[in-house]
Structure formats: C-alpha cells, structure tokens
Amino acid sequence: xxxxxxxxxxxxxxxxxxxxxxxxxxxxxxxxxxxxxxxxxxxxxxxxxxxxxxxxxxxxxxxxxxxxxxxxxxxxxxxxxxxxxxxxxxxxxxxxxxxxxxxxxxxxxxxxxxxxxxxxxxxxxxxxxxxxxxxxxxxxxxxxxxxxxxxxxxxxxxxxxxxxxxxxxxxxxxxxxxxxxxxxxxxxxxxxxxxxxxxxxxxxxxxxxxxxxxxxxxxxxxxxxx
Amino acid sequence: xxxxxxxxxxxxxxxxxxxxxxxxxxxxxxxxxxxxxxxxxxxxxxxxxxxxxxxxxxxxxxxxxxxxxxxxxxxxxxxxxxxxxxxxxxxxxxxxxxxxxxxxxxxxxxxxxxxxxxxxxxxxxxxxxxxxxxxxxxxxxxxxxxxxxxxxxxxxxxxxxxxxxxxxxxxxxxxxxxxxxxxxxxxxxxxxxxxxxxxxxxxxxxxxxxxxxxxxxxxxxxxxxx
Numbered sequence: 001x002x003x004x005x006x007x008x009x010x011x012x013x014x015x016x017x018x019x020x021x022x023x024x025x026x027x028x029x030x031x032x033x034x035x036x037x038x039x040x041x042x043x044x045x046x047x048x049x050x051x052x053x054x055x056x057x058x059x060x061x062x063x064x065x066x067x068x069x070x071x072x073x074x075x076x077x078x079x080x081x082x083x084x085x086x087x088x089x090x091x092x093x094x095x096x097x098x099x100x101x102x103x104x105x106x107x108x109x110x111x112x113x114x115x116x117x118x119x120x121x122x123x124x125x126x127x128x129x130x131x132x133x134x135x136x137x138x139x140x141x142x143x144x145x146x147x148x149x150x151x152x153x154x155x156x157x158x159x160x161x162x163x164x165x166x167x168x169x170x171x172x173x174x175x176x177x178x179x180x181x182x183x184x185x186x187x188x189x190x191x192x193x194x195x196x197x198x199x200x201x202x203x204x205x206x207x208x209x210x211x212x213x214x215x216x217x218x219x220x221x222x223x224x225x226x
Numbered sequence: 227x228x229x230x231x232x233x234x235x236x237x238x239x240x241x242x243x244x245x246x247x248x249x250x251x252x253x254x255x256x257x258x259x260x261x262x263x264x265x266x267x268x269x270x271x272x273x274x275x276x277x278x279x280x281x282x283x284x285x286x287x288x289x290x291x292x293x294x295x296x297x298x299x300x301x302x303x304x305x306x307x308x309x310x311x312x313x314x315x316x317x318x319x320x321x322x323x324x325x326x327x328x329x330x331x332x333x334x335x336x337x338x339x340x341x342x343x344x345x346x347x348x349x350x351x352x353x354x355x356x357x358x359x360x361x362x363x364x365x366x367x368x369x370x371x372x373x374x375x376x377x378x379x380x381x382x383x384x385x386x387x388x389x390x391x392x393x394x395x396x397x398x399x400x401x402x403x404x405x406x407x408x409x410x411x412x413x414x415x416x417x418x419x420x421x422x423x424x425x426x427x428x429x430x431x432x433x434x435x436x437x438x439x440x441x442x443x444x445x446x447x448x449x450x451x452x
C-alpha cells in the first residue's frame with residue numbers, strides 16, 4: 001500500500017518511517033520546512049530519506065515565522081535545563097501553534113493525490129511536553145476530518161492516521177529503532193543547535209533524547225556542544 | 227474581538243470579510259498563495275485588504291504543485307462550459323485535495339497566536355461544485371479539532387469557525403455584499419485567467435459568478451475575455 005510518512009529528520013519520525021517500511025508499505029515522504037530555527041533537521045531528513053528508500057520525497061516550504069507564537073519560529077529564547085516535572089506539566093514556548101494540524105493537512109493532500117491508505121506521524125504523548133496536538137483524542141478527530149474533508153473520504157475510502165509511537169517511552173522508541181537498524185547518527189533532535197548544527201544538550205528535546213538513550217542503555221551517537 | 231479572516235481576493239471571501247467587519251471585529255487577514263494558476267487572486271487580495279482596513283494581513287506561500295492532484299496547481303486543463311447539472315453532481319478536477327483543511331490549519335495557527343475568538347471562511351455549499359471541504363459536517367469537525375489541537379483549546383478557550391455564507395446562493399451573497407458596499411470590481415473569481423489577468427467567462431467559477439450577478443439583477447463590474 002502507498003503510505004505518506006511525515007519525516008522531519010528527527011529520531012521519532014525516522015523510527016516511524018522504519019516501522020512503515022517494515023510493514024511492507026511503499027513510502028512517500030513529506031518534509032515540511034516551516035521556518036524553524038533548527039533548520040538543520042531538513043538536511044537530516046534528506047539523509048534519513050535515502051536510508052528509507054522511499055518512492056518519492058516531497059518538501060514543502062512555508063514560513064510560519066510571520067504568524068509568531070513560538071520559540072521555534074521566532075527569536076524567543078529556547079528554554080534550557082528544564083526539570084522533568086516542568087517538562088511534564090507545562091506546555092513550553094517551543095510549542096508551535098497548530099503544527100501537527102498543519103503537517104497532517106499537507107500530508108492529507110499528498111495522501112489523497114496518491115490514493116494512499118494511511119499517513120504515518122511520529123506523534124508521542126509519553127515523553128513529550130504536553131503538546132495538545134500529540135494526544136490520541138486529537139488524532140481521532142483528525143481521522144474524522146480526513147473522511148469528511150476529502151473527495152476520497154466522500155467516496156468511501158479511508159485515509160488512516162497511524163501514530164505507532166504514540167504511547168511508547170523514548171527508551172522504547174530507541175529500542176524499536178535499534179531492532180530496525182535505524183541510523184540514529186543521521187537523526188537530529190535539538191531545538192537550538194549552533195551554527196555548525198551541533199546539538200545544545202540542554203533544550204527539552206535534547207534532554208528527552210539523552211534520557212531515552214540512557215534508559216535504553218545505548219550511547220547516543222550524535223555529538224553535543226557540551 | 228480579534229478574528230482571522232481567510233481572504234483569497236475572491237468574491238466570497240471579500241463578502242465574508244465585510245460581514246466580520248460589520249460585526250465590529252478587529253480583522254487579521256490571512257492569504258495563502260498555494261501555487262494556484264490564478265495567482266492574480268493574490269493581487270486582488272491586497273487591494274481588497276486595503277478596503278477592509280485590517281489590523282494586519284499575513285501572506286503564506288506554499289507550493290502545493292509538487293503534490294499534484296488538481297487542475298488549479300498543475301497543467302491539467304480547467305473544465306469549461308460545464309452544465310449546471312454537471313456542476314452540481316461531479317467533484318471537478320479543480321478540486322484541490324484538502325485545501326480548506328490546509329487553509330483552516332494555517333488560520334488556526336494565526337488565531338491561536340492572536341488569541342482570536344474566530345476564524346472566518348467564505349465556504350459555501352449551495353452554488354459550489356460539491357467540494358467536500360465546504361460542507362457543514364466538515365466545518366463541525368474542524369471546530370472540534372481547533373478545541374483539541376491547540377493550547378488555547380486545552381485551556382478552555384473556543385476558536386470558532388464562522389462560515390456566514392455557508393447556505394446562501396451566489397445571488398444572496400452578492401446582494402449581501404452590495405448592502406455592505408463591497409468593491410466587487412476589486413475581486414477575482416476565474417480559475418483560468420489570461421496573462422493580463424482577465425477572466426475567461428467559461429470556467430465553473432466564472433459561470434457561477436456570472437449567474438449570481440444575473441440572478442441578483444446587477445451587472446458584474448469585472449471585464450471578461452468574451
């Protein structure tokens with residue numbers, strides 16, 4: 001079956017792509033460059049894509065910076081060294097308004113064009129920082145939207161939203177990726193890399209990644225600034 | 227109240243903006259340039275915007291052409307001189323996969339940033355060509371998505387989706403616009419204008435516009451190729 005995979009160059013979306021591949025699907029990758037400060041992700045998406053051997057890989061550029069509202073698309077400071085408790089209770093300033101809604105909408109357009117059966121997304125609720133658009137209830141409503149808002153849906157076809165990592169811990173995601181041979185050294189997670197693209201090691205995304213590797217008992221193969 | 231209005235430069239979205247203005251809201255306009263062949267719309271959106279006196283007007287560029295699937299974003303022929311019966315029963319090739327889902331997602335990001343209470347969209351089911359993403363059931367699910375997929379929604383605020391033209395005929399929309407002083411001469415509807423931006427007069431969108439003006443007993447002030 002043709003499936004669309006949202007691939008950012010990050011660890012979660014790479015493991016998600018590997019799972020879709022393992023399930024025997026033909027992969028059509030979609031990478032959205034949305035004006036994020038960690039644009040180095042997009043280079044990683046290209047390298048990771050080569051490993052996934054997709055049928056096609058589309059890039060969409062759109063600049064959300066003008067809309068503001070996030071530390072990832074503006075010059076707001078990225079929070080550093082937040083405690084686990086803070087990370088689990090507060091929606092941080094790195095939240096990008098409606099990001100997954102936008103990503104899934106673009107993937108939906110691509111999926112409809114390809115007559116694809118599913119969209120794969122690396123959404124995850126366990127380790128993440130309370131982003132509302134990573135929750136199962138959000139994904140359920142988007143499934144409904146995919147049915148009602150497309151020609152294919154009206155014609156009786158389903159475009160499913162698959163989030164295979166949804167309730168896994170970061171350590172479980174890493175273990176899963178390891179079993180599928182995911183090239184973790186090609187992935188990028190940091191929200192605030194330096195000019196050379198090196199990860200900071202202290203933003204939420206780096207902390208969650210490092211804790212995940214530690215809990216999985218594996219060394220993270222990417223370099224950090226400190 | 228702050229509201230976001232999706233403004234394309236077309237007749238419906240201009241009347242929608244005029245209604246939101248009349249209701250006393252502070253307007254934040256959003257125009258999406260999505261690689262449509264009738265890009266002249268965007269020039270119209272700028273002129274119409276000046277008349278609406280918004281607080282701000284954001285433009286987002288994203289090219290959906292690479293995803294294919296529509297006569298509006300590829301080199302497929304635009305259907306001409308279709309009968310009313312055909313227009314009311316067949317979803318045409320000018321359907322752009324998931325377009326309103328994408329537009330509403332971007333508007334949702336903007337609305338959340340502004341703490342806006344509503345998004346206004348010129349969706350209409352009466353005269354249009356069976357586009358699935360113009361139906362009330364689609365808009366109802368998007369309302370639900372706006373609640374579940376945003377930080378503001380989780381905090382208990384509502385971002386409503388307002389489609390004041392939803393069940394009006396084109397003639398009724400034109401009458402409404404007339405009563406609000408809408409500058410119809412600044413609006414553009416044609417899917418397939420010539421290089422000078424002049425409307426073809428025979429695509430679905432031109433036919434529906436021309437029939438609307440005729441039914442409303444008013445002359446359409448824009449020039450046509452024939």
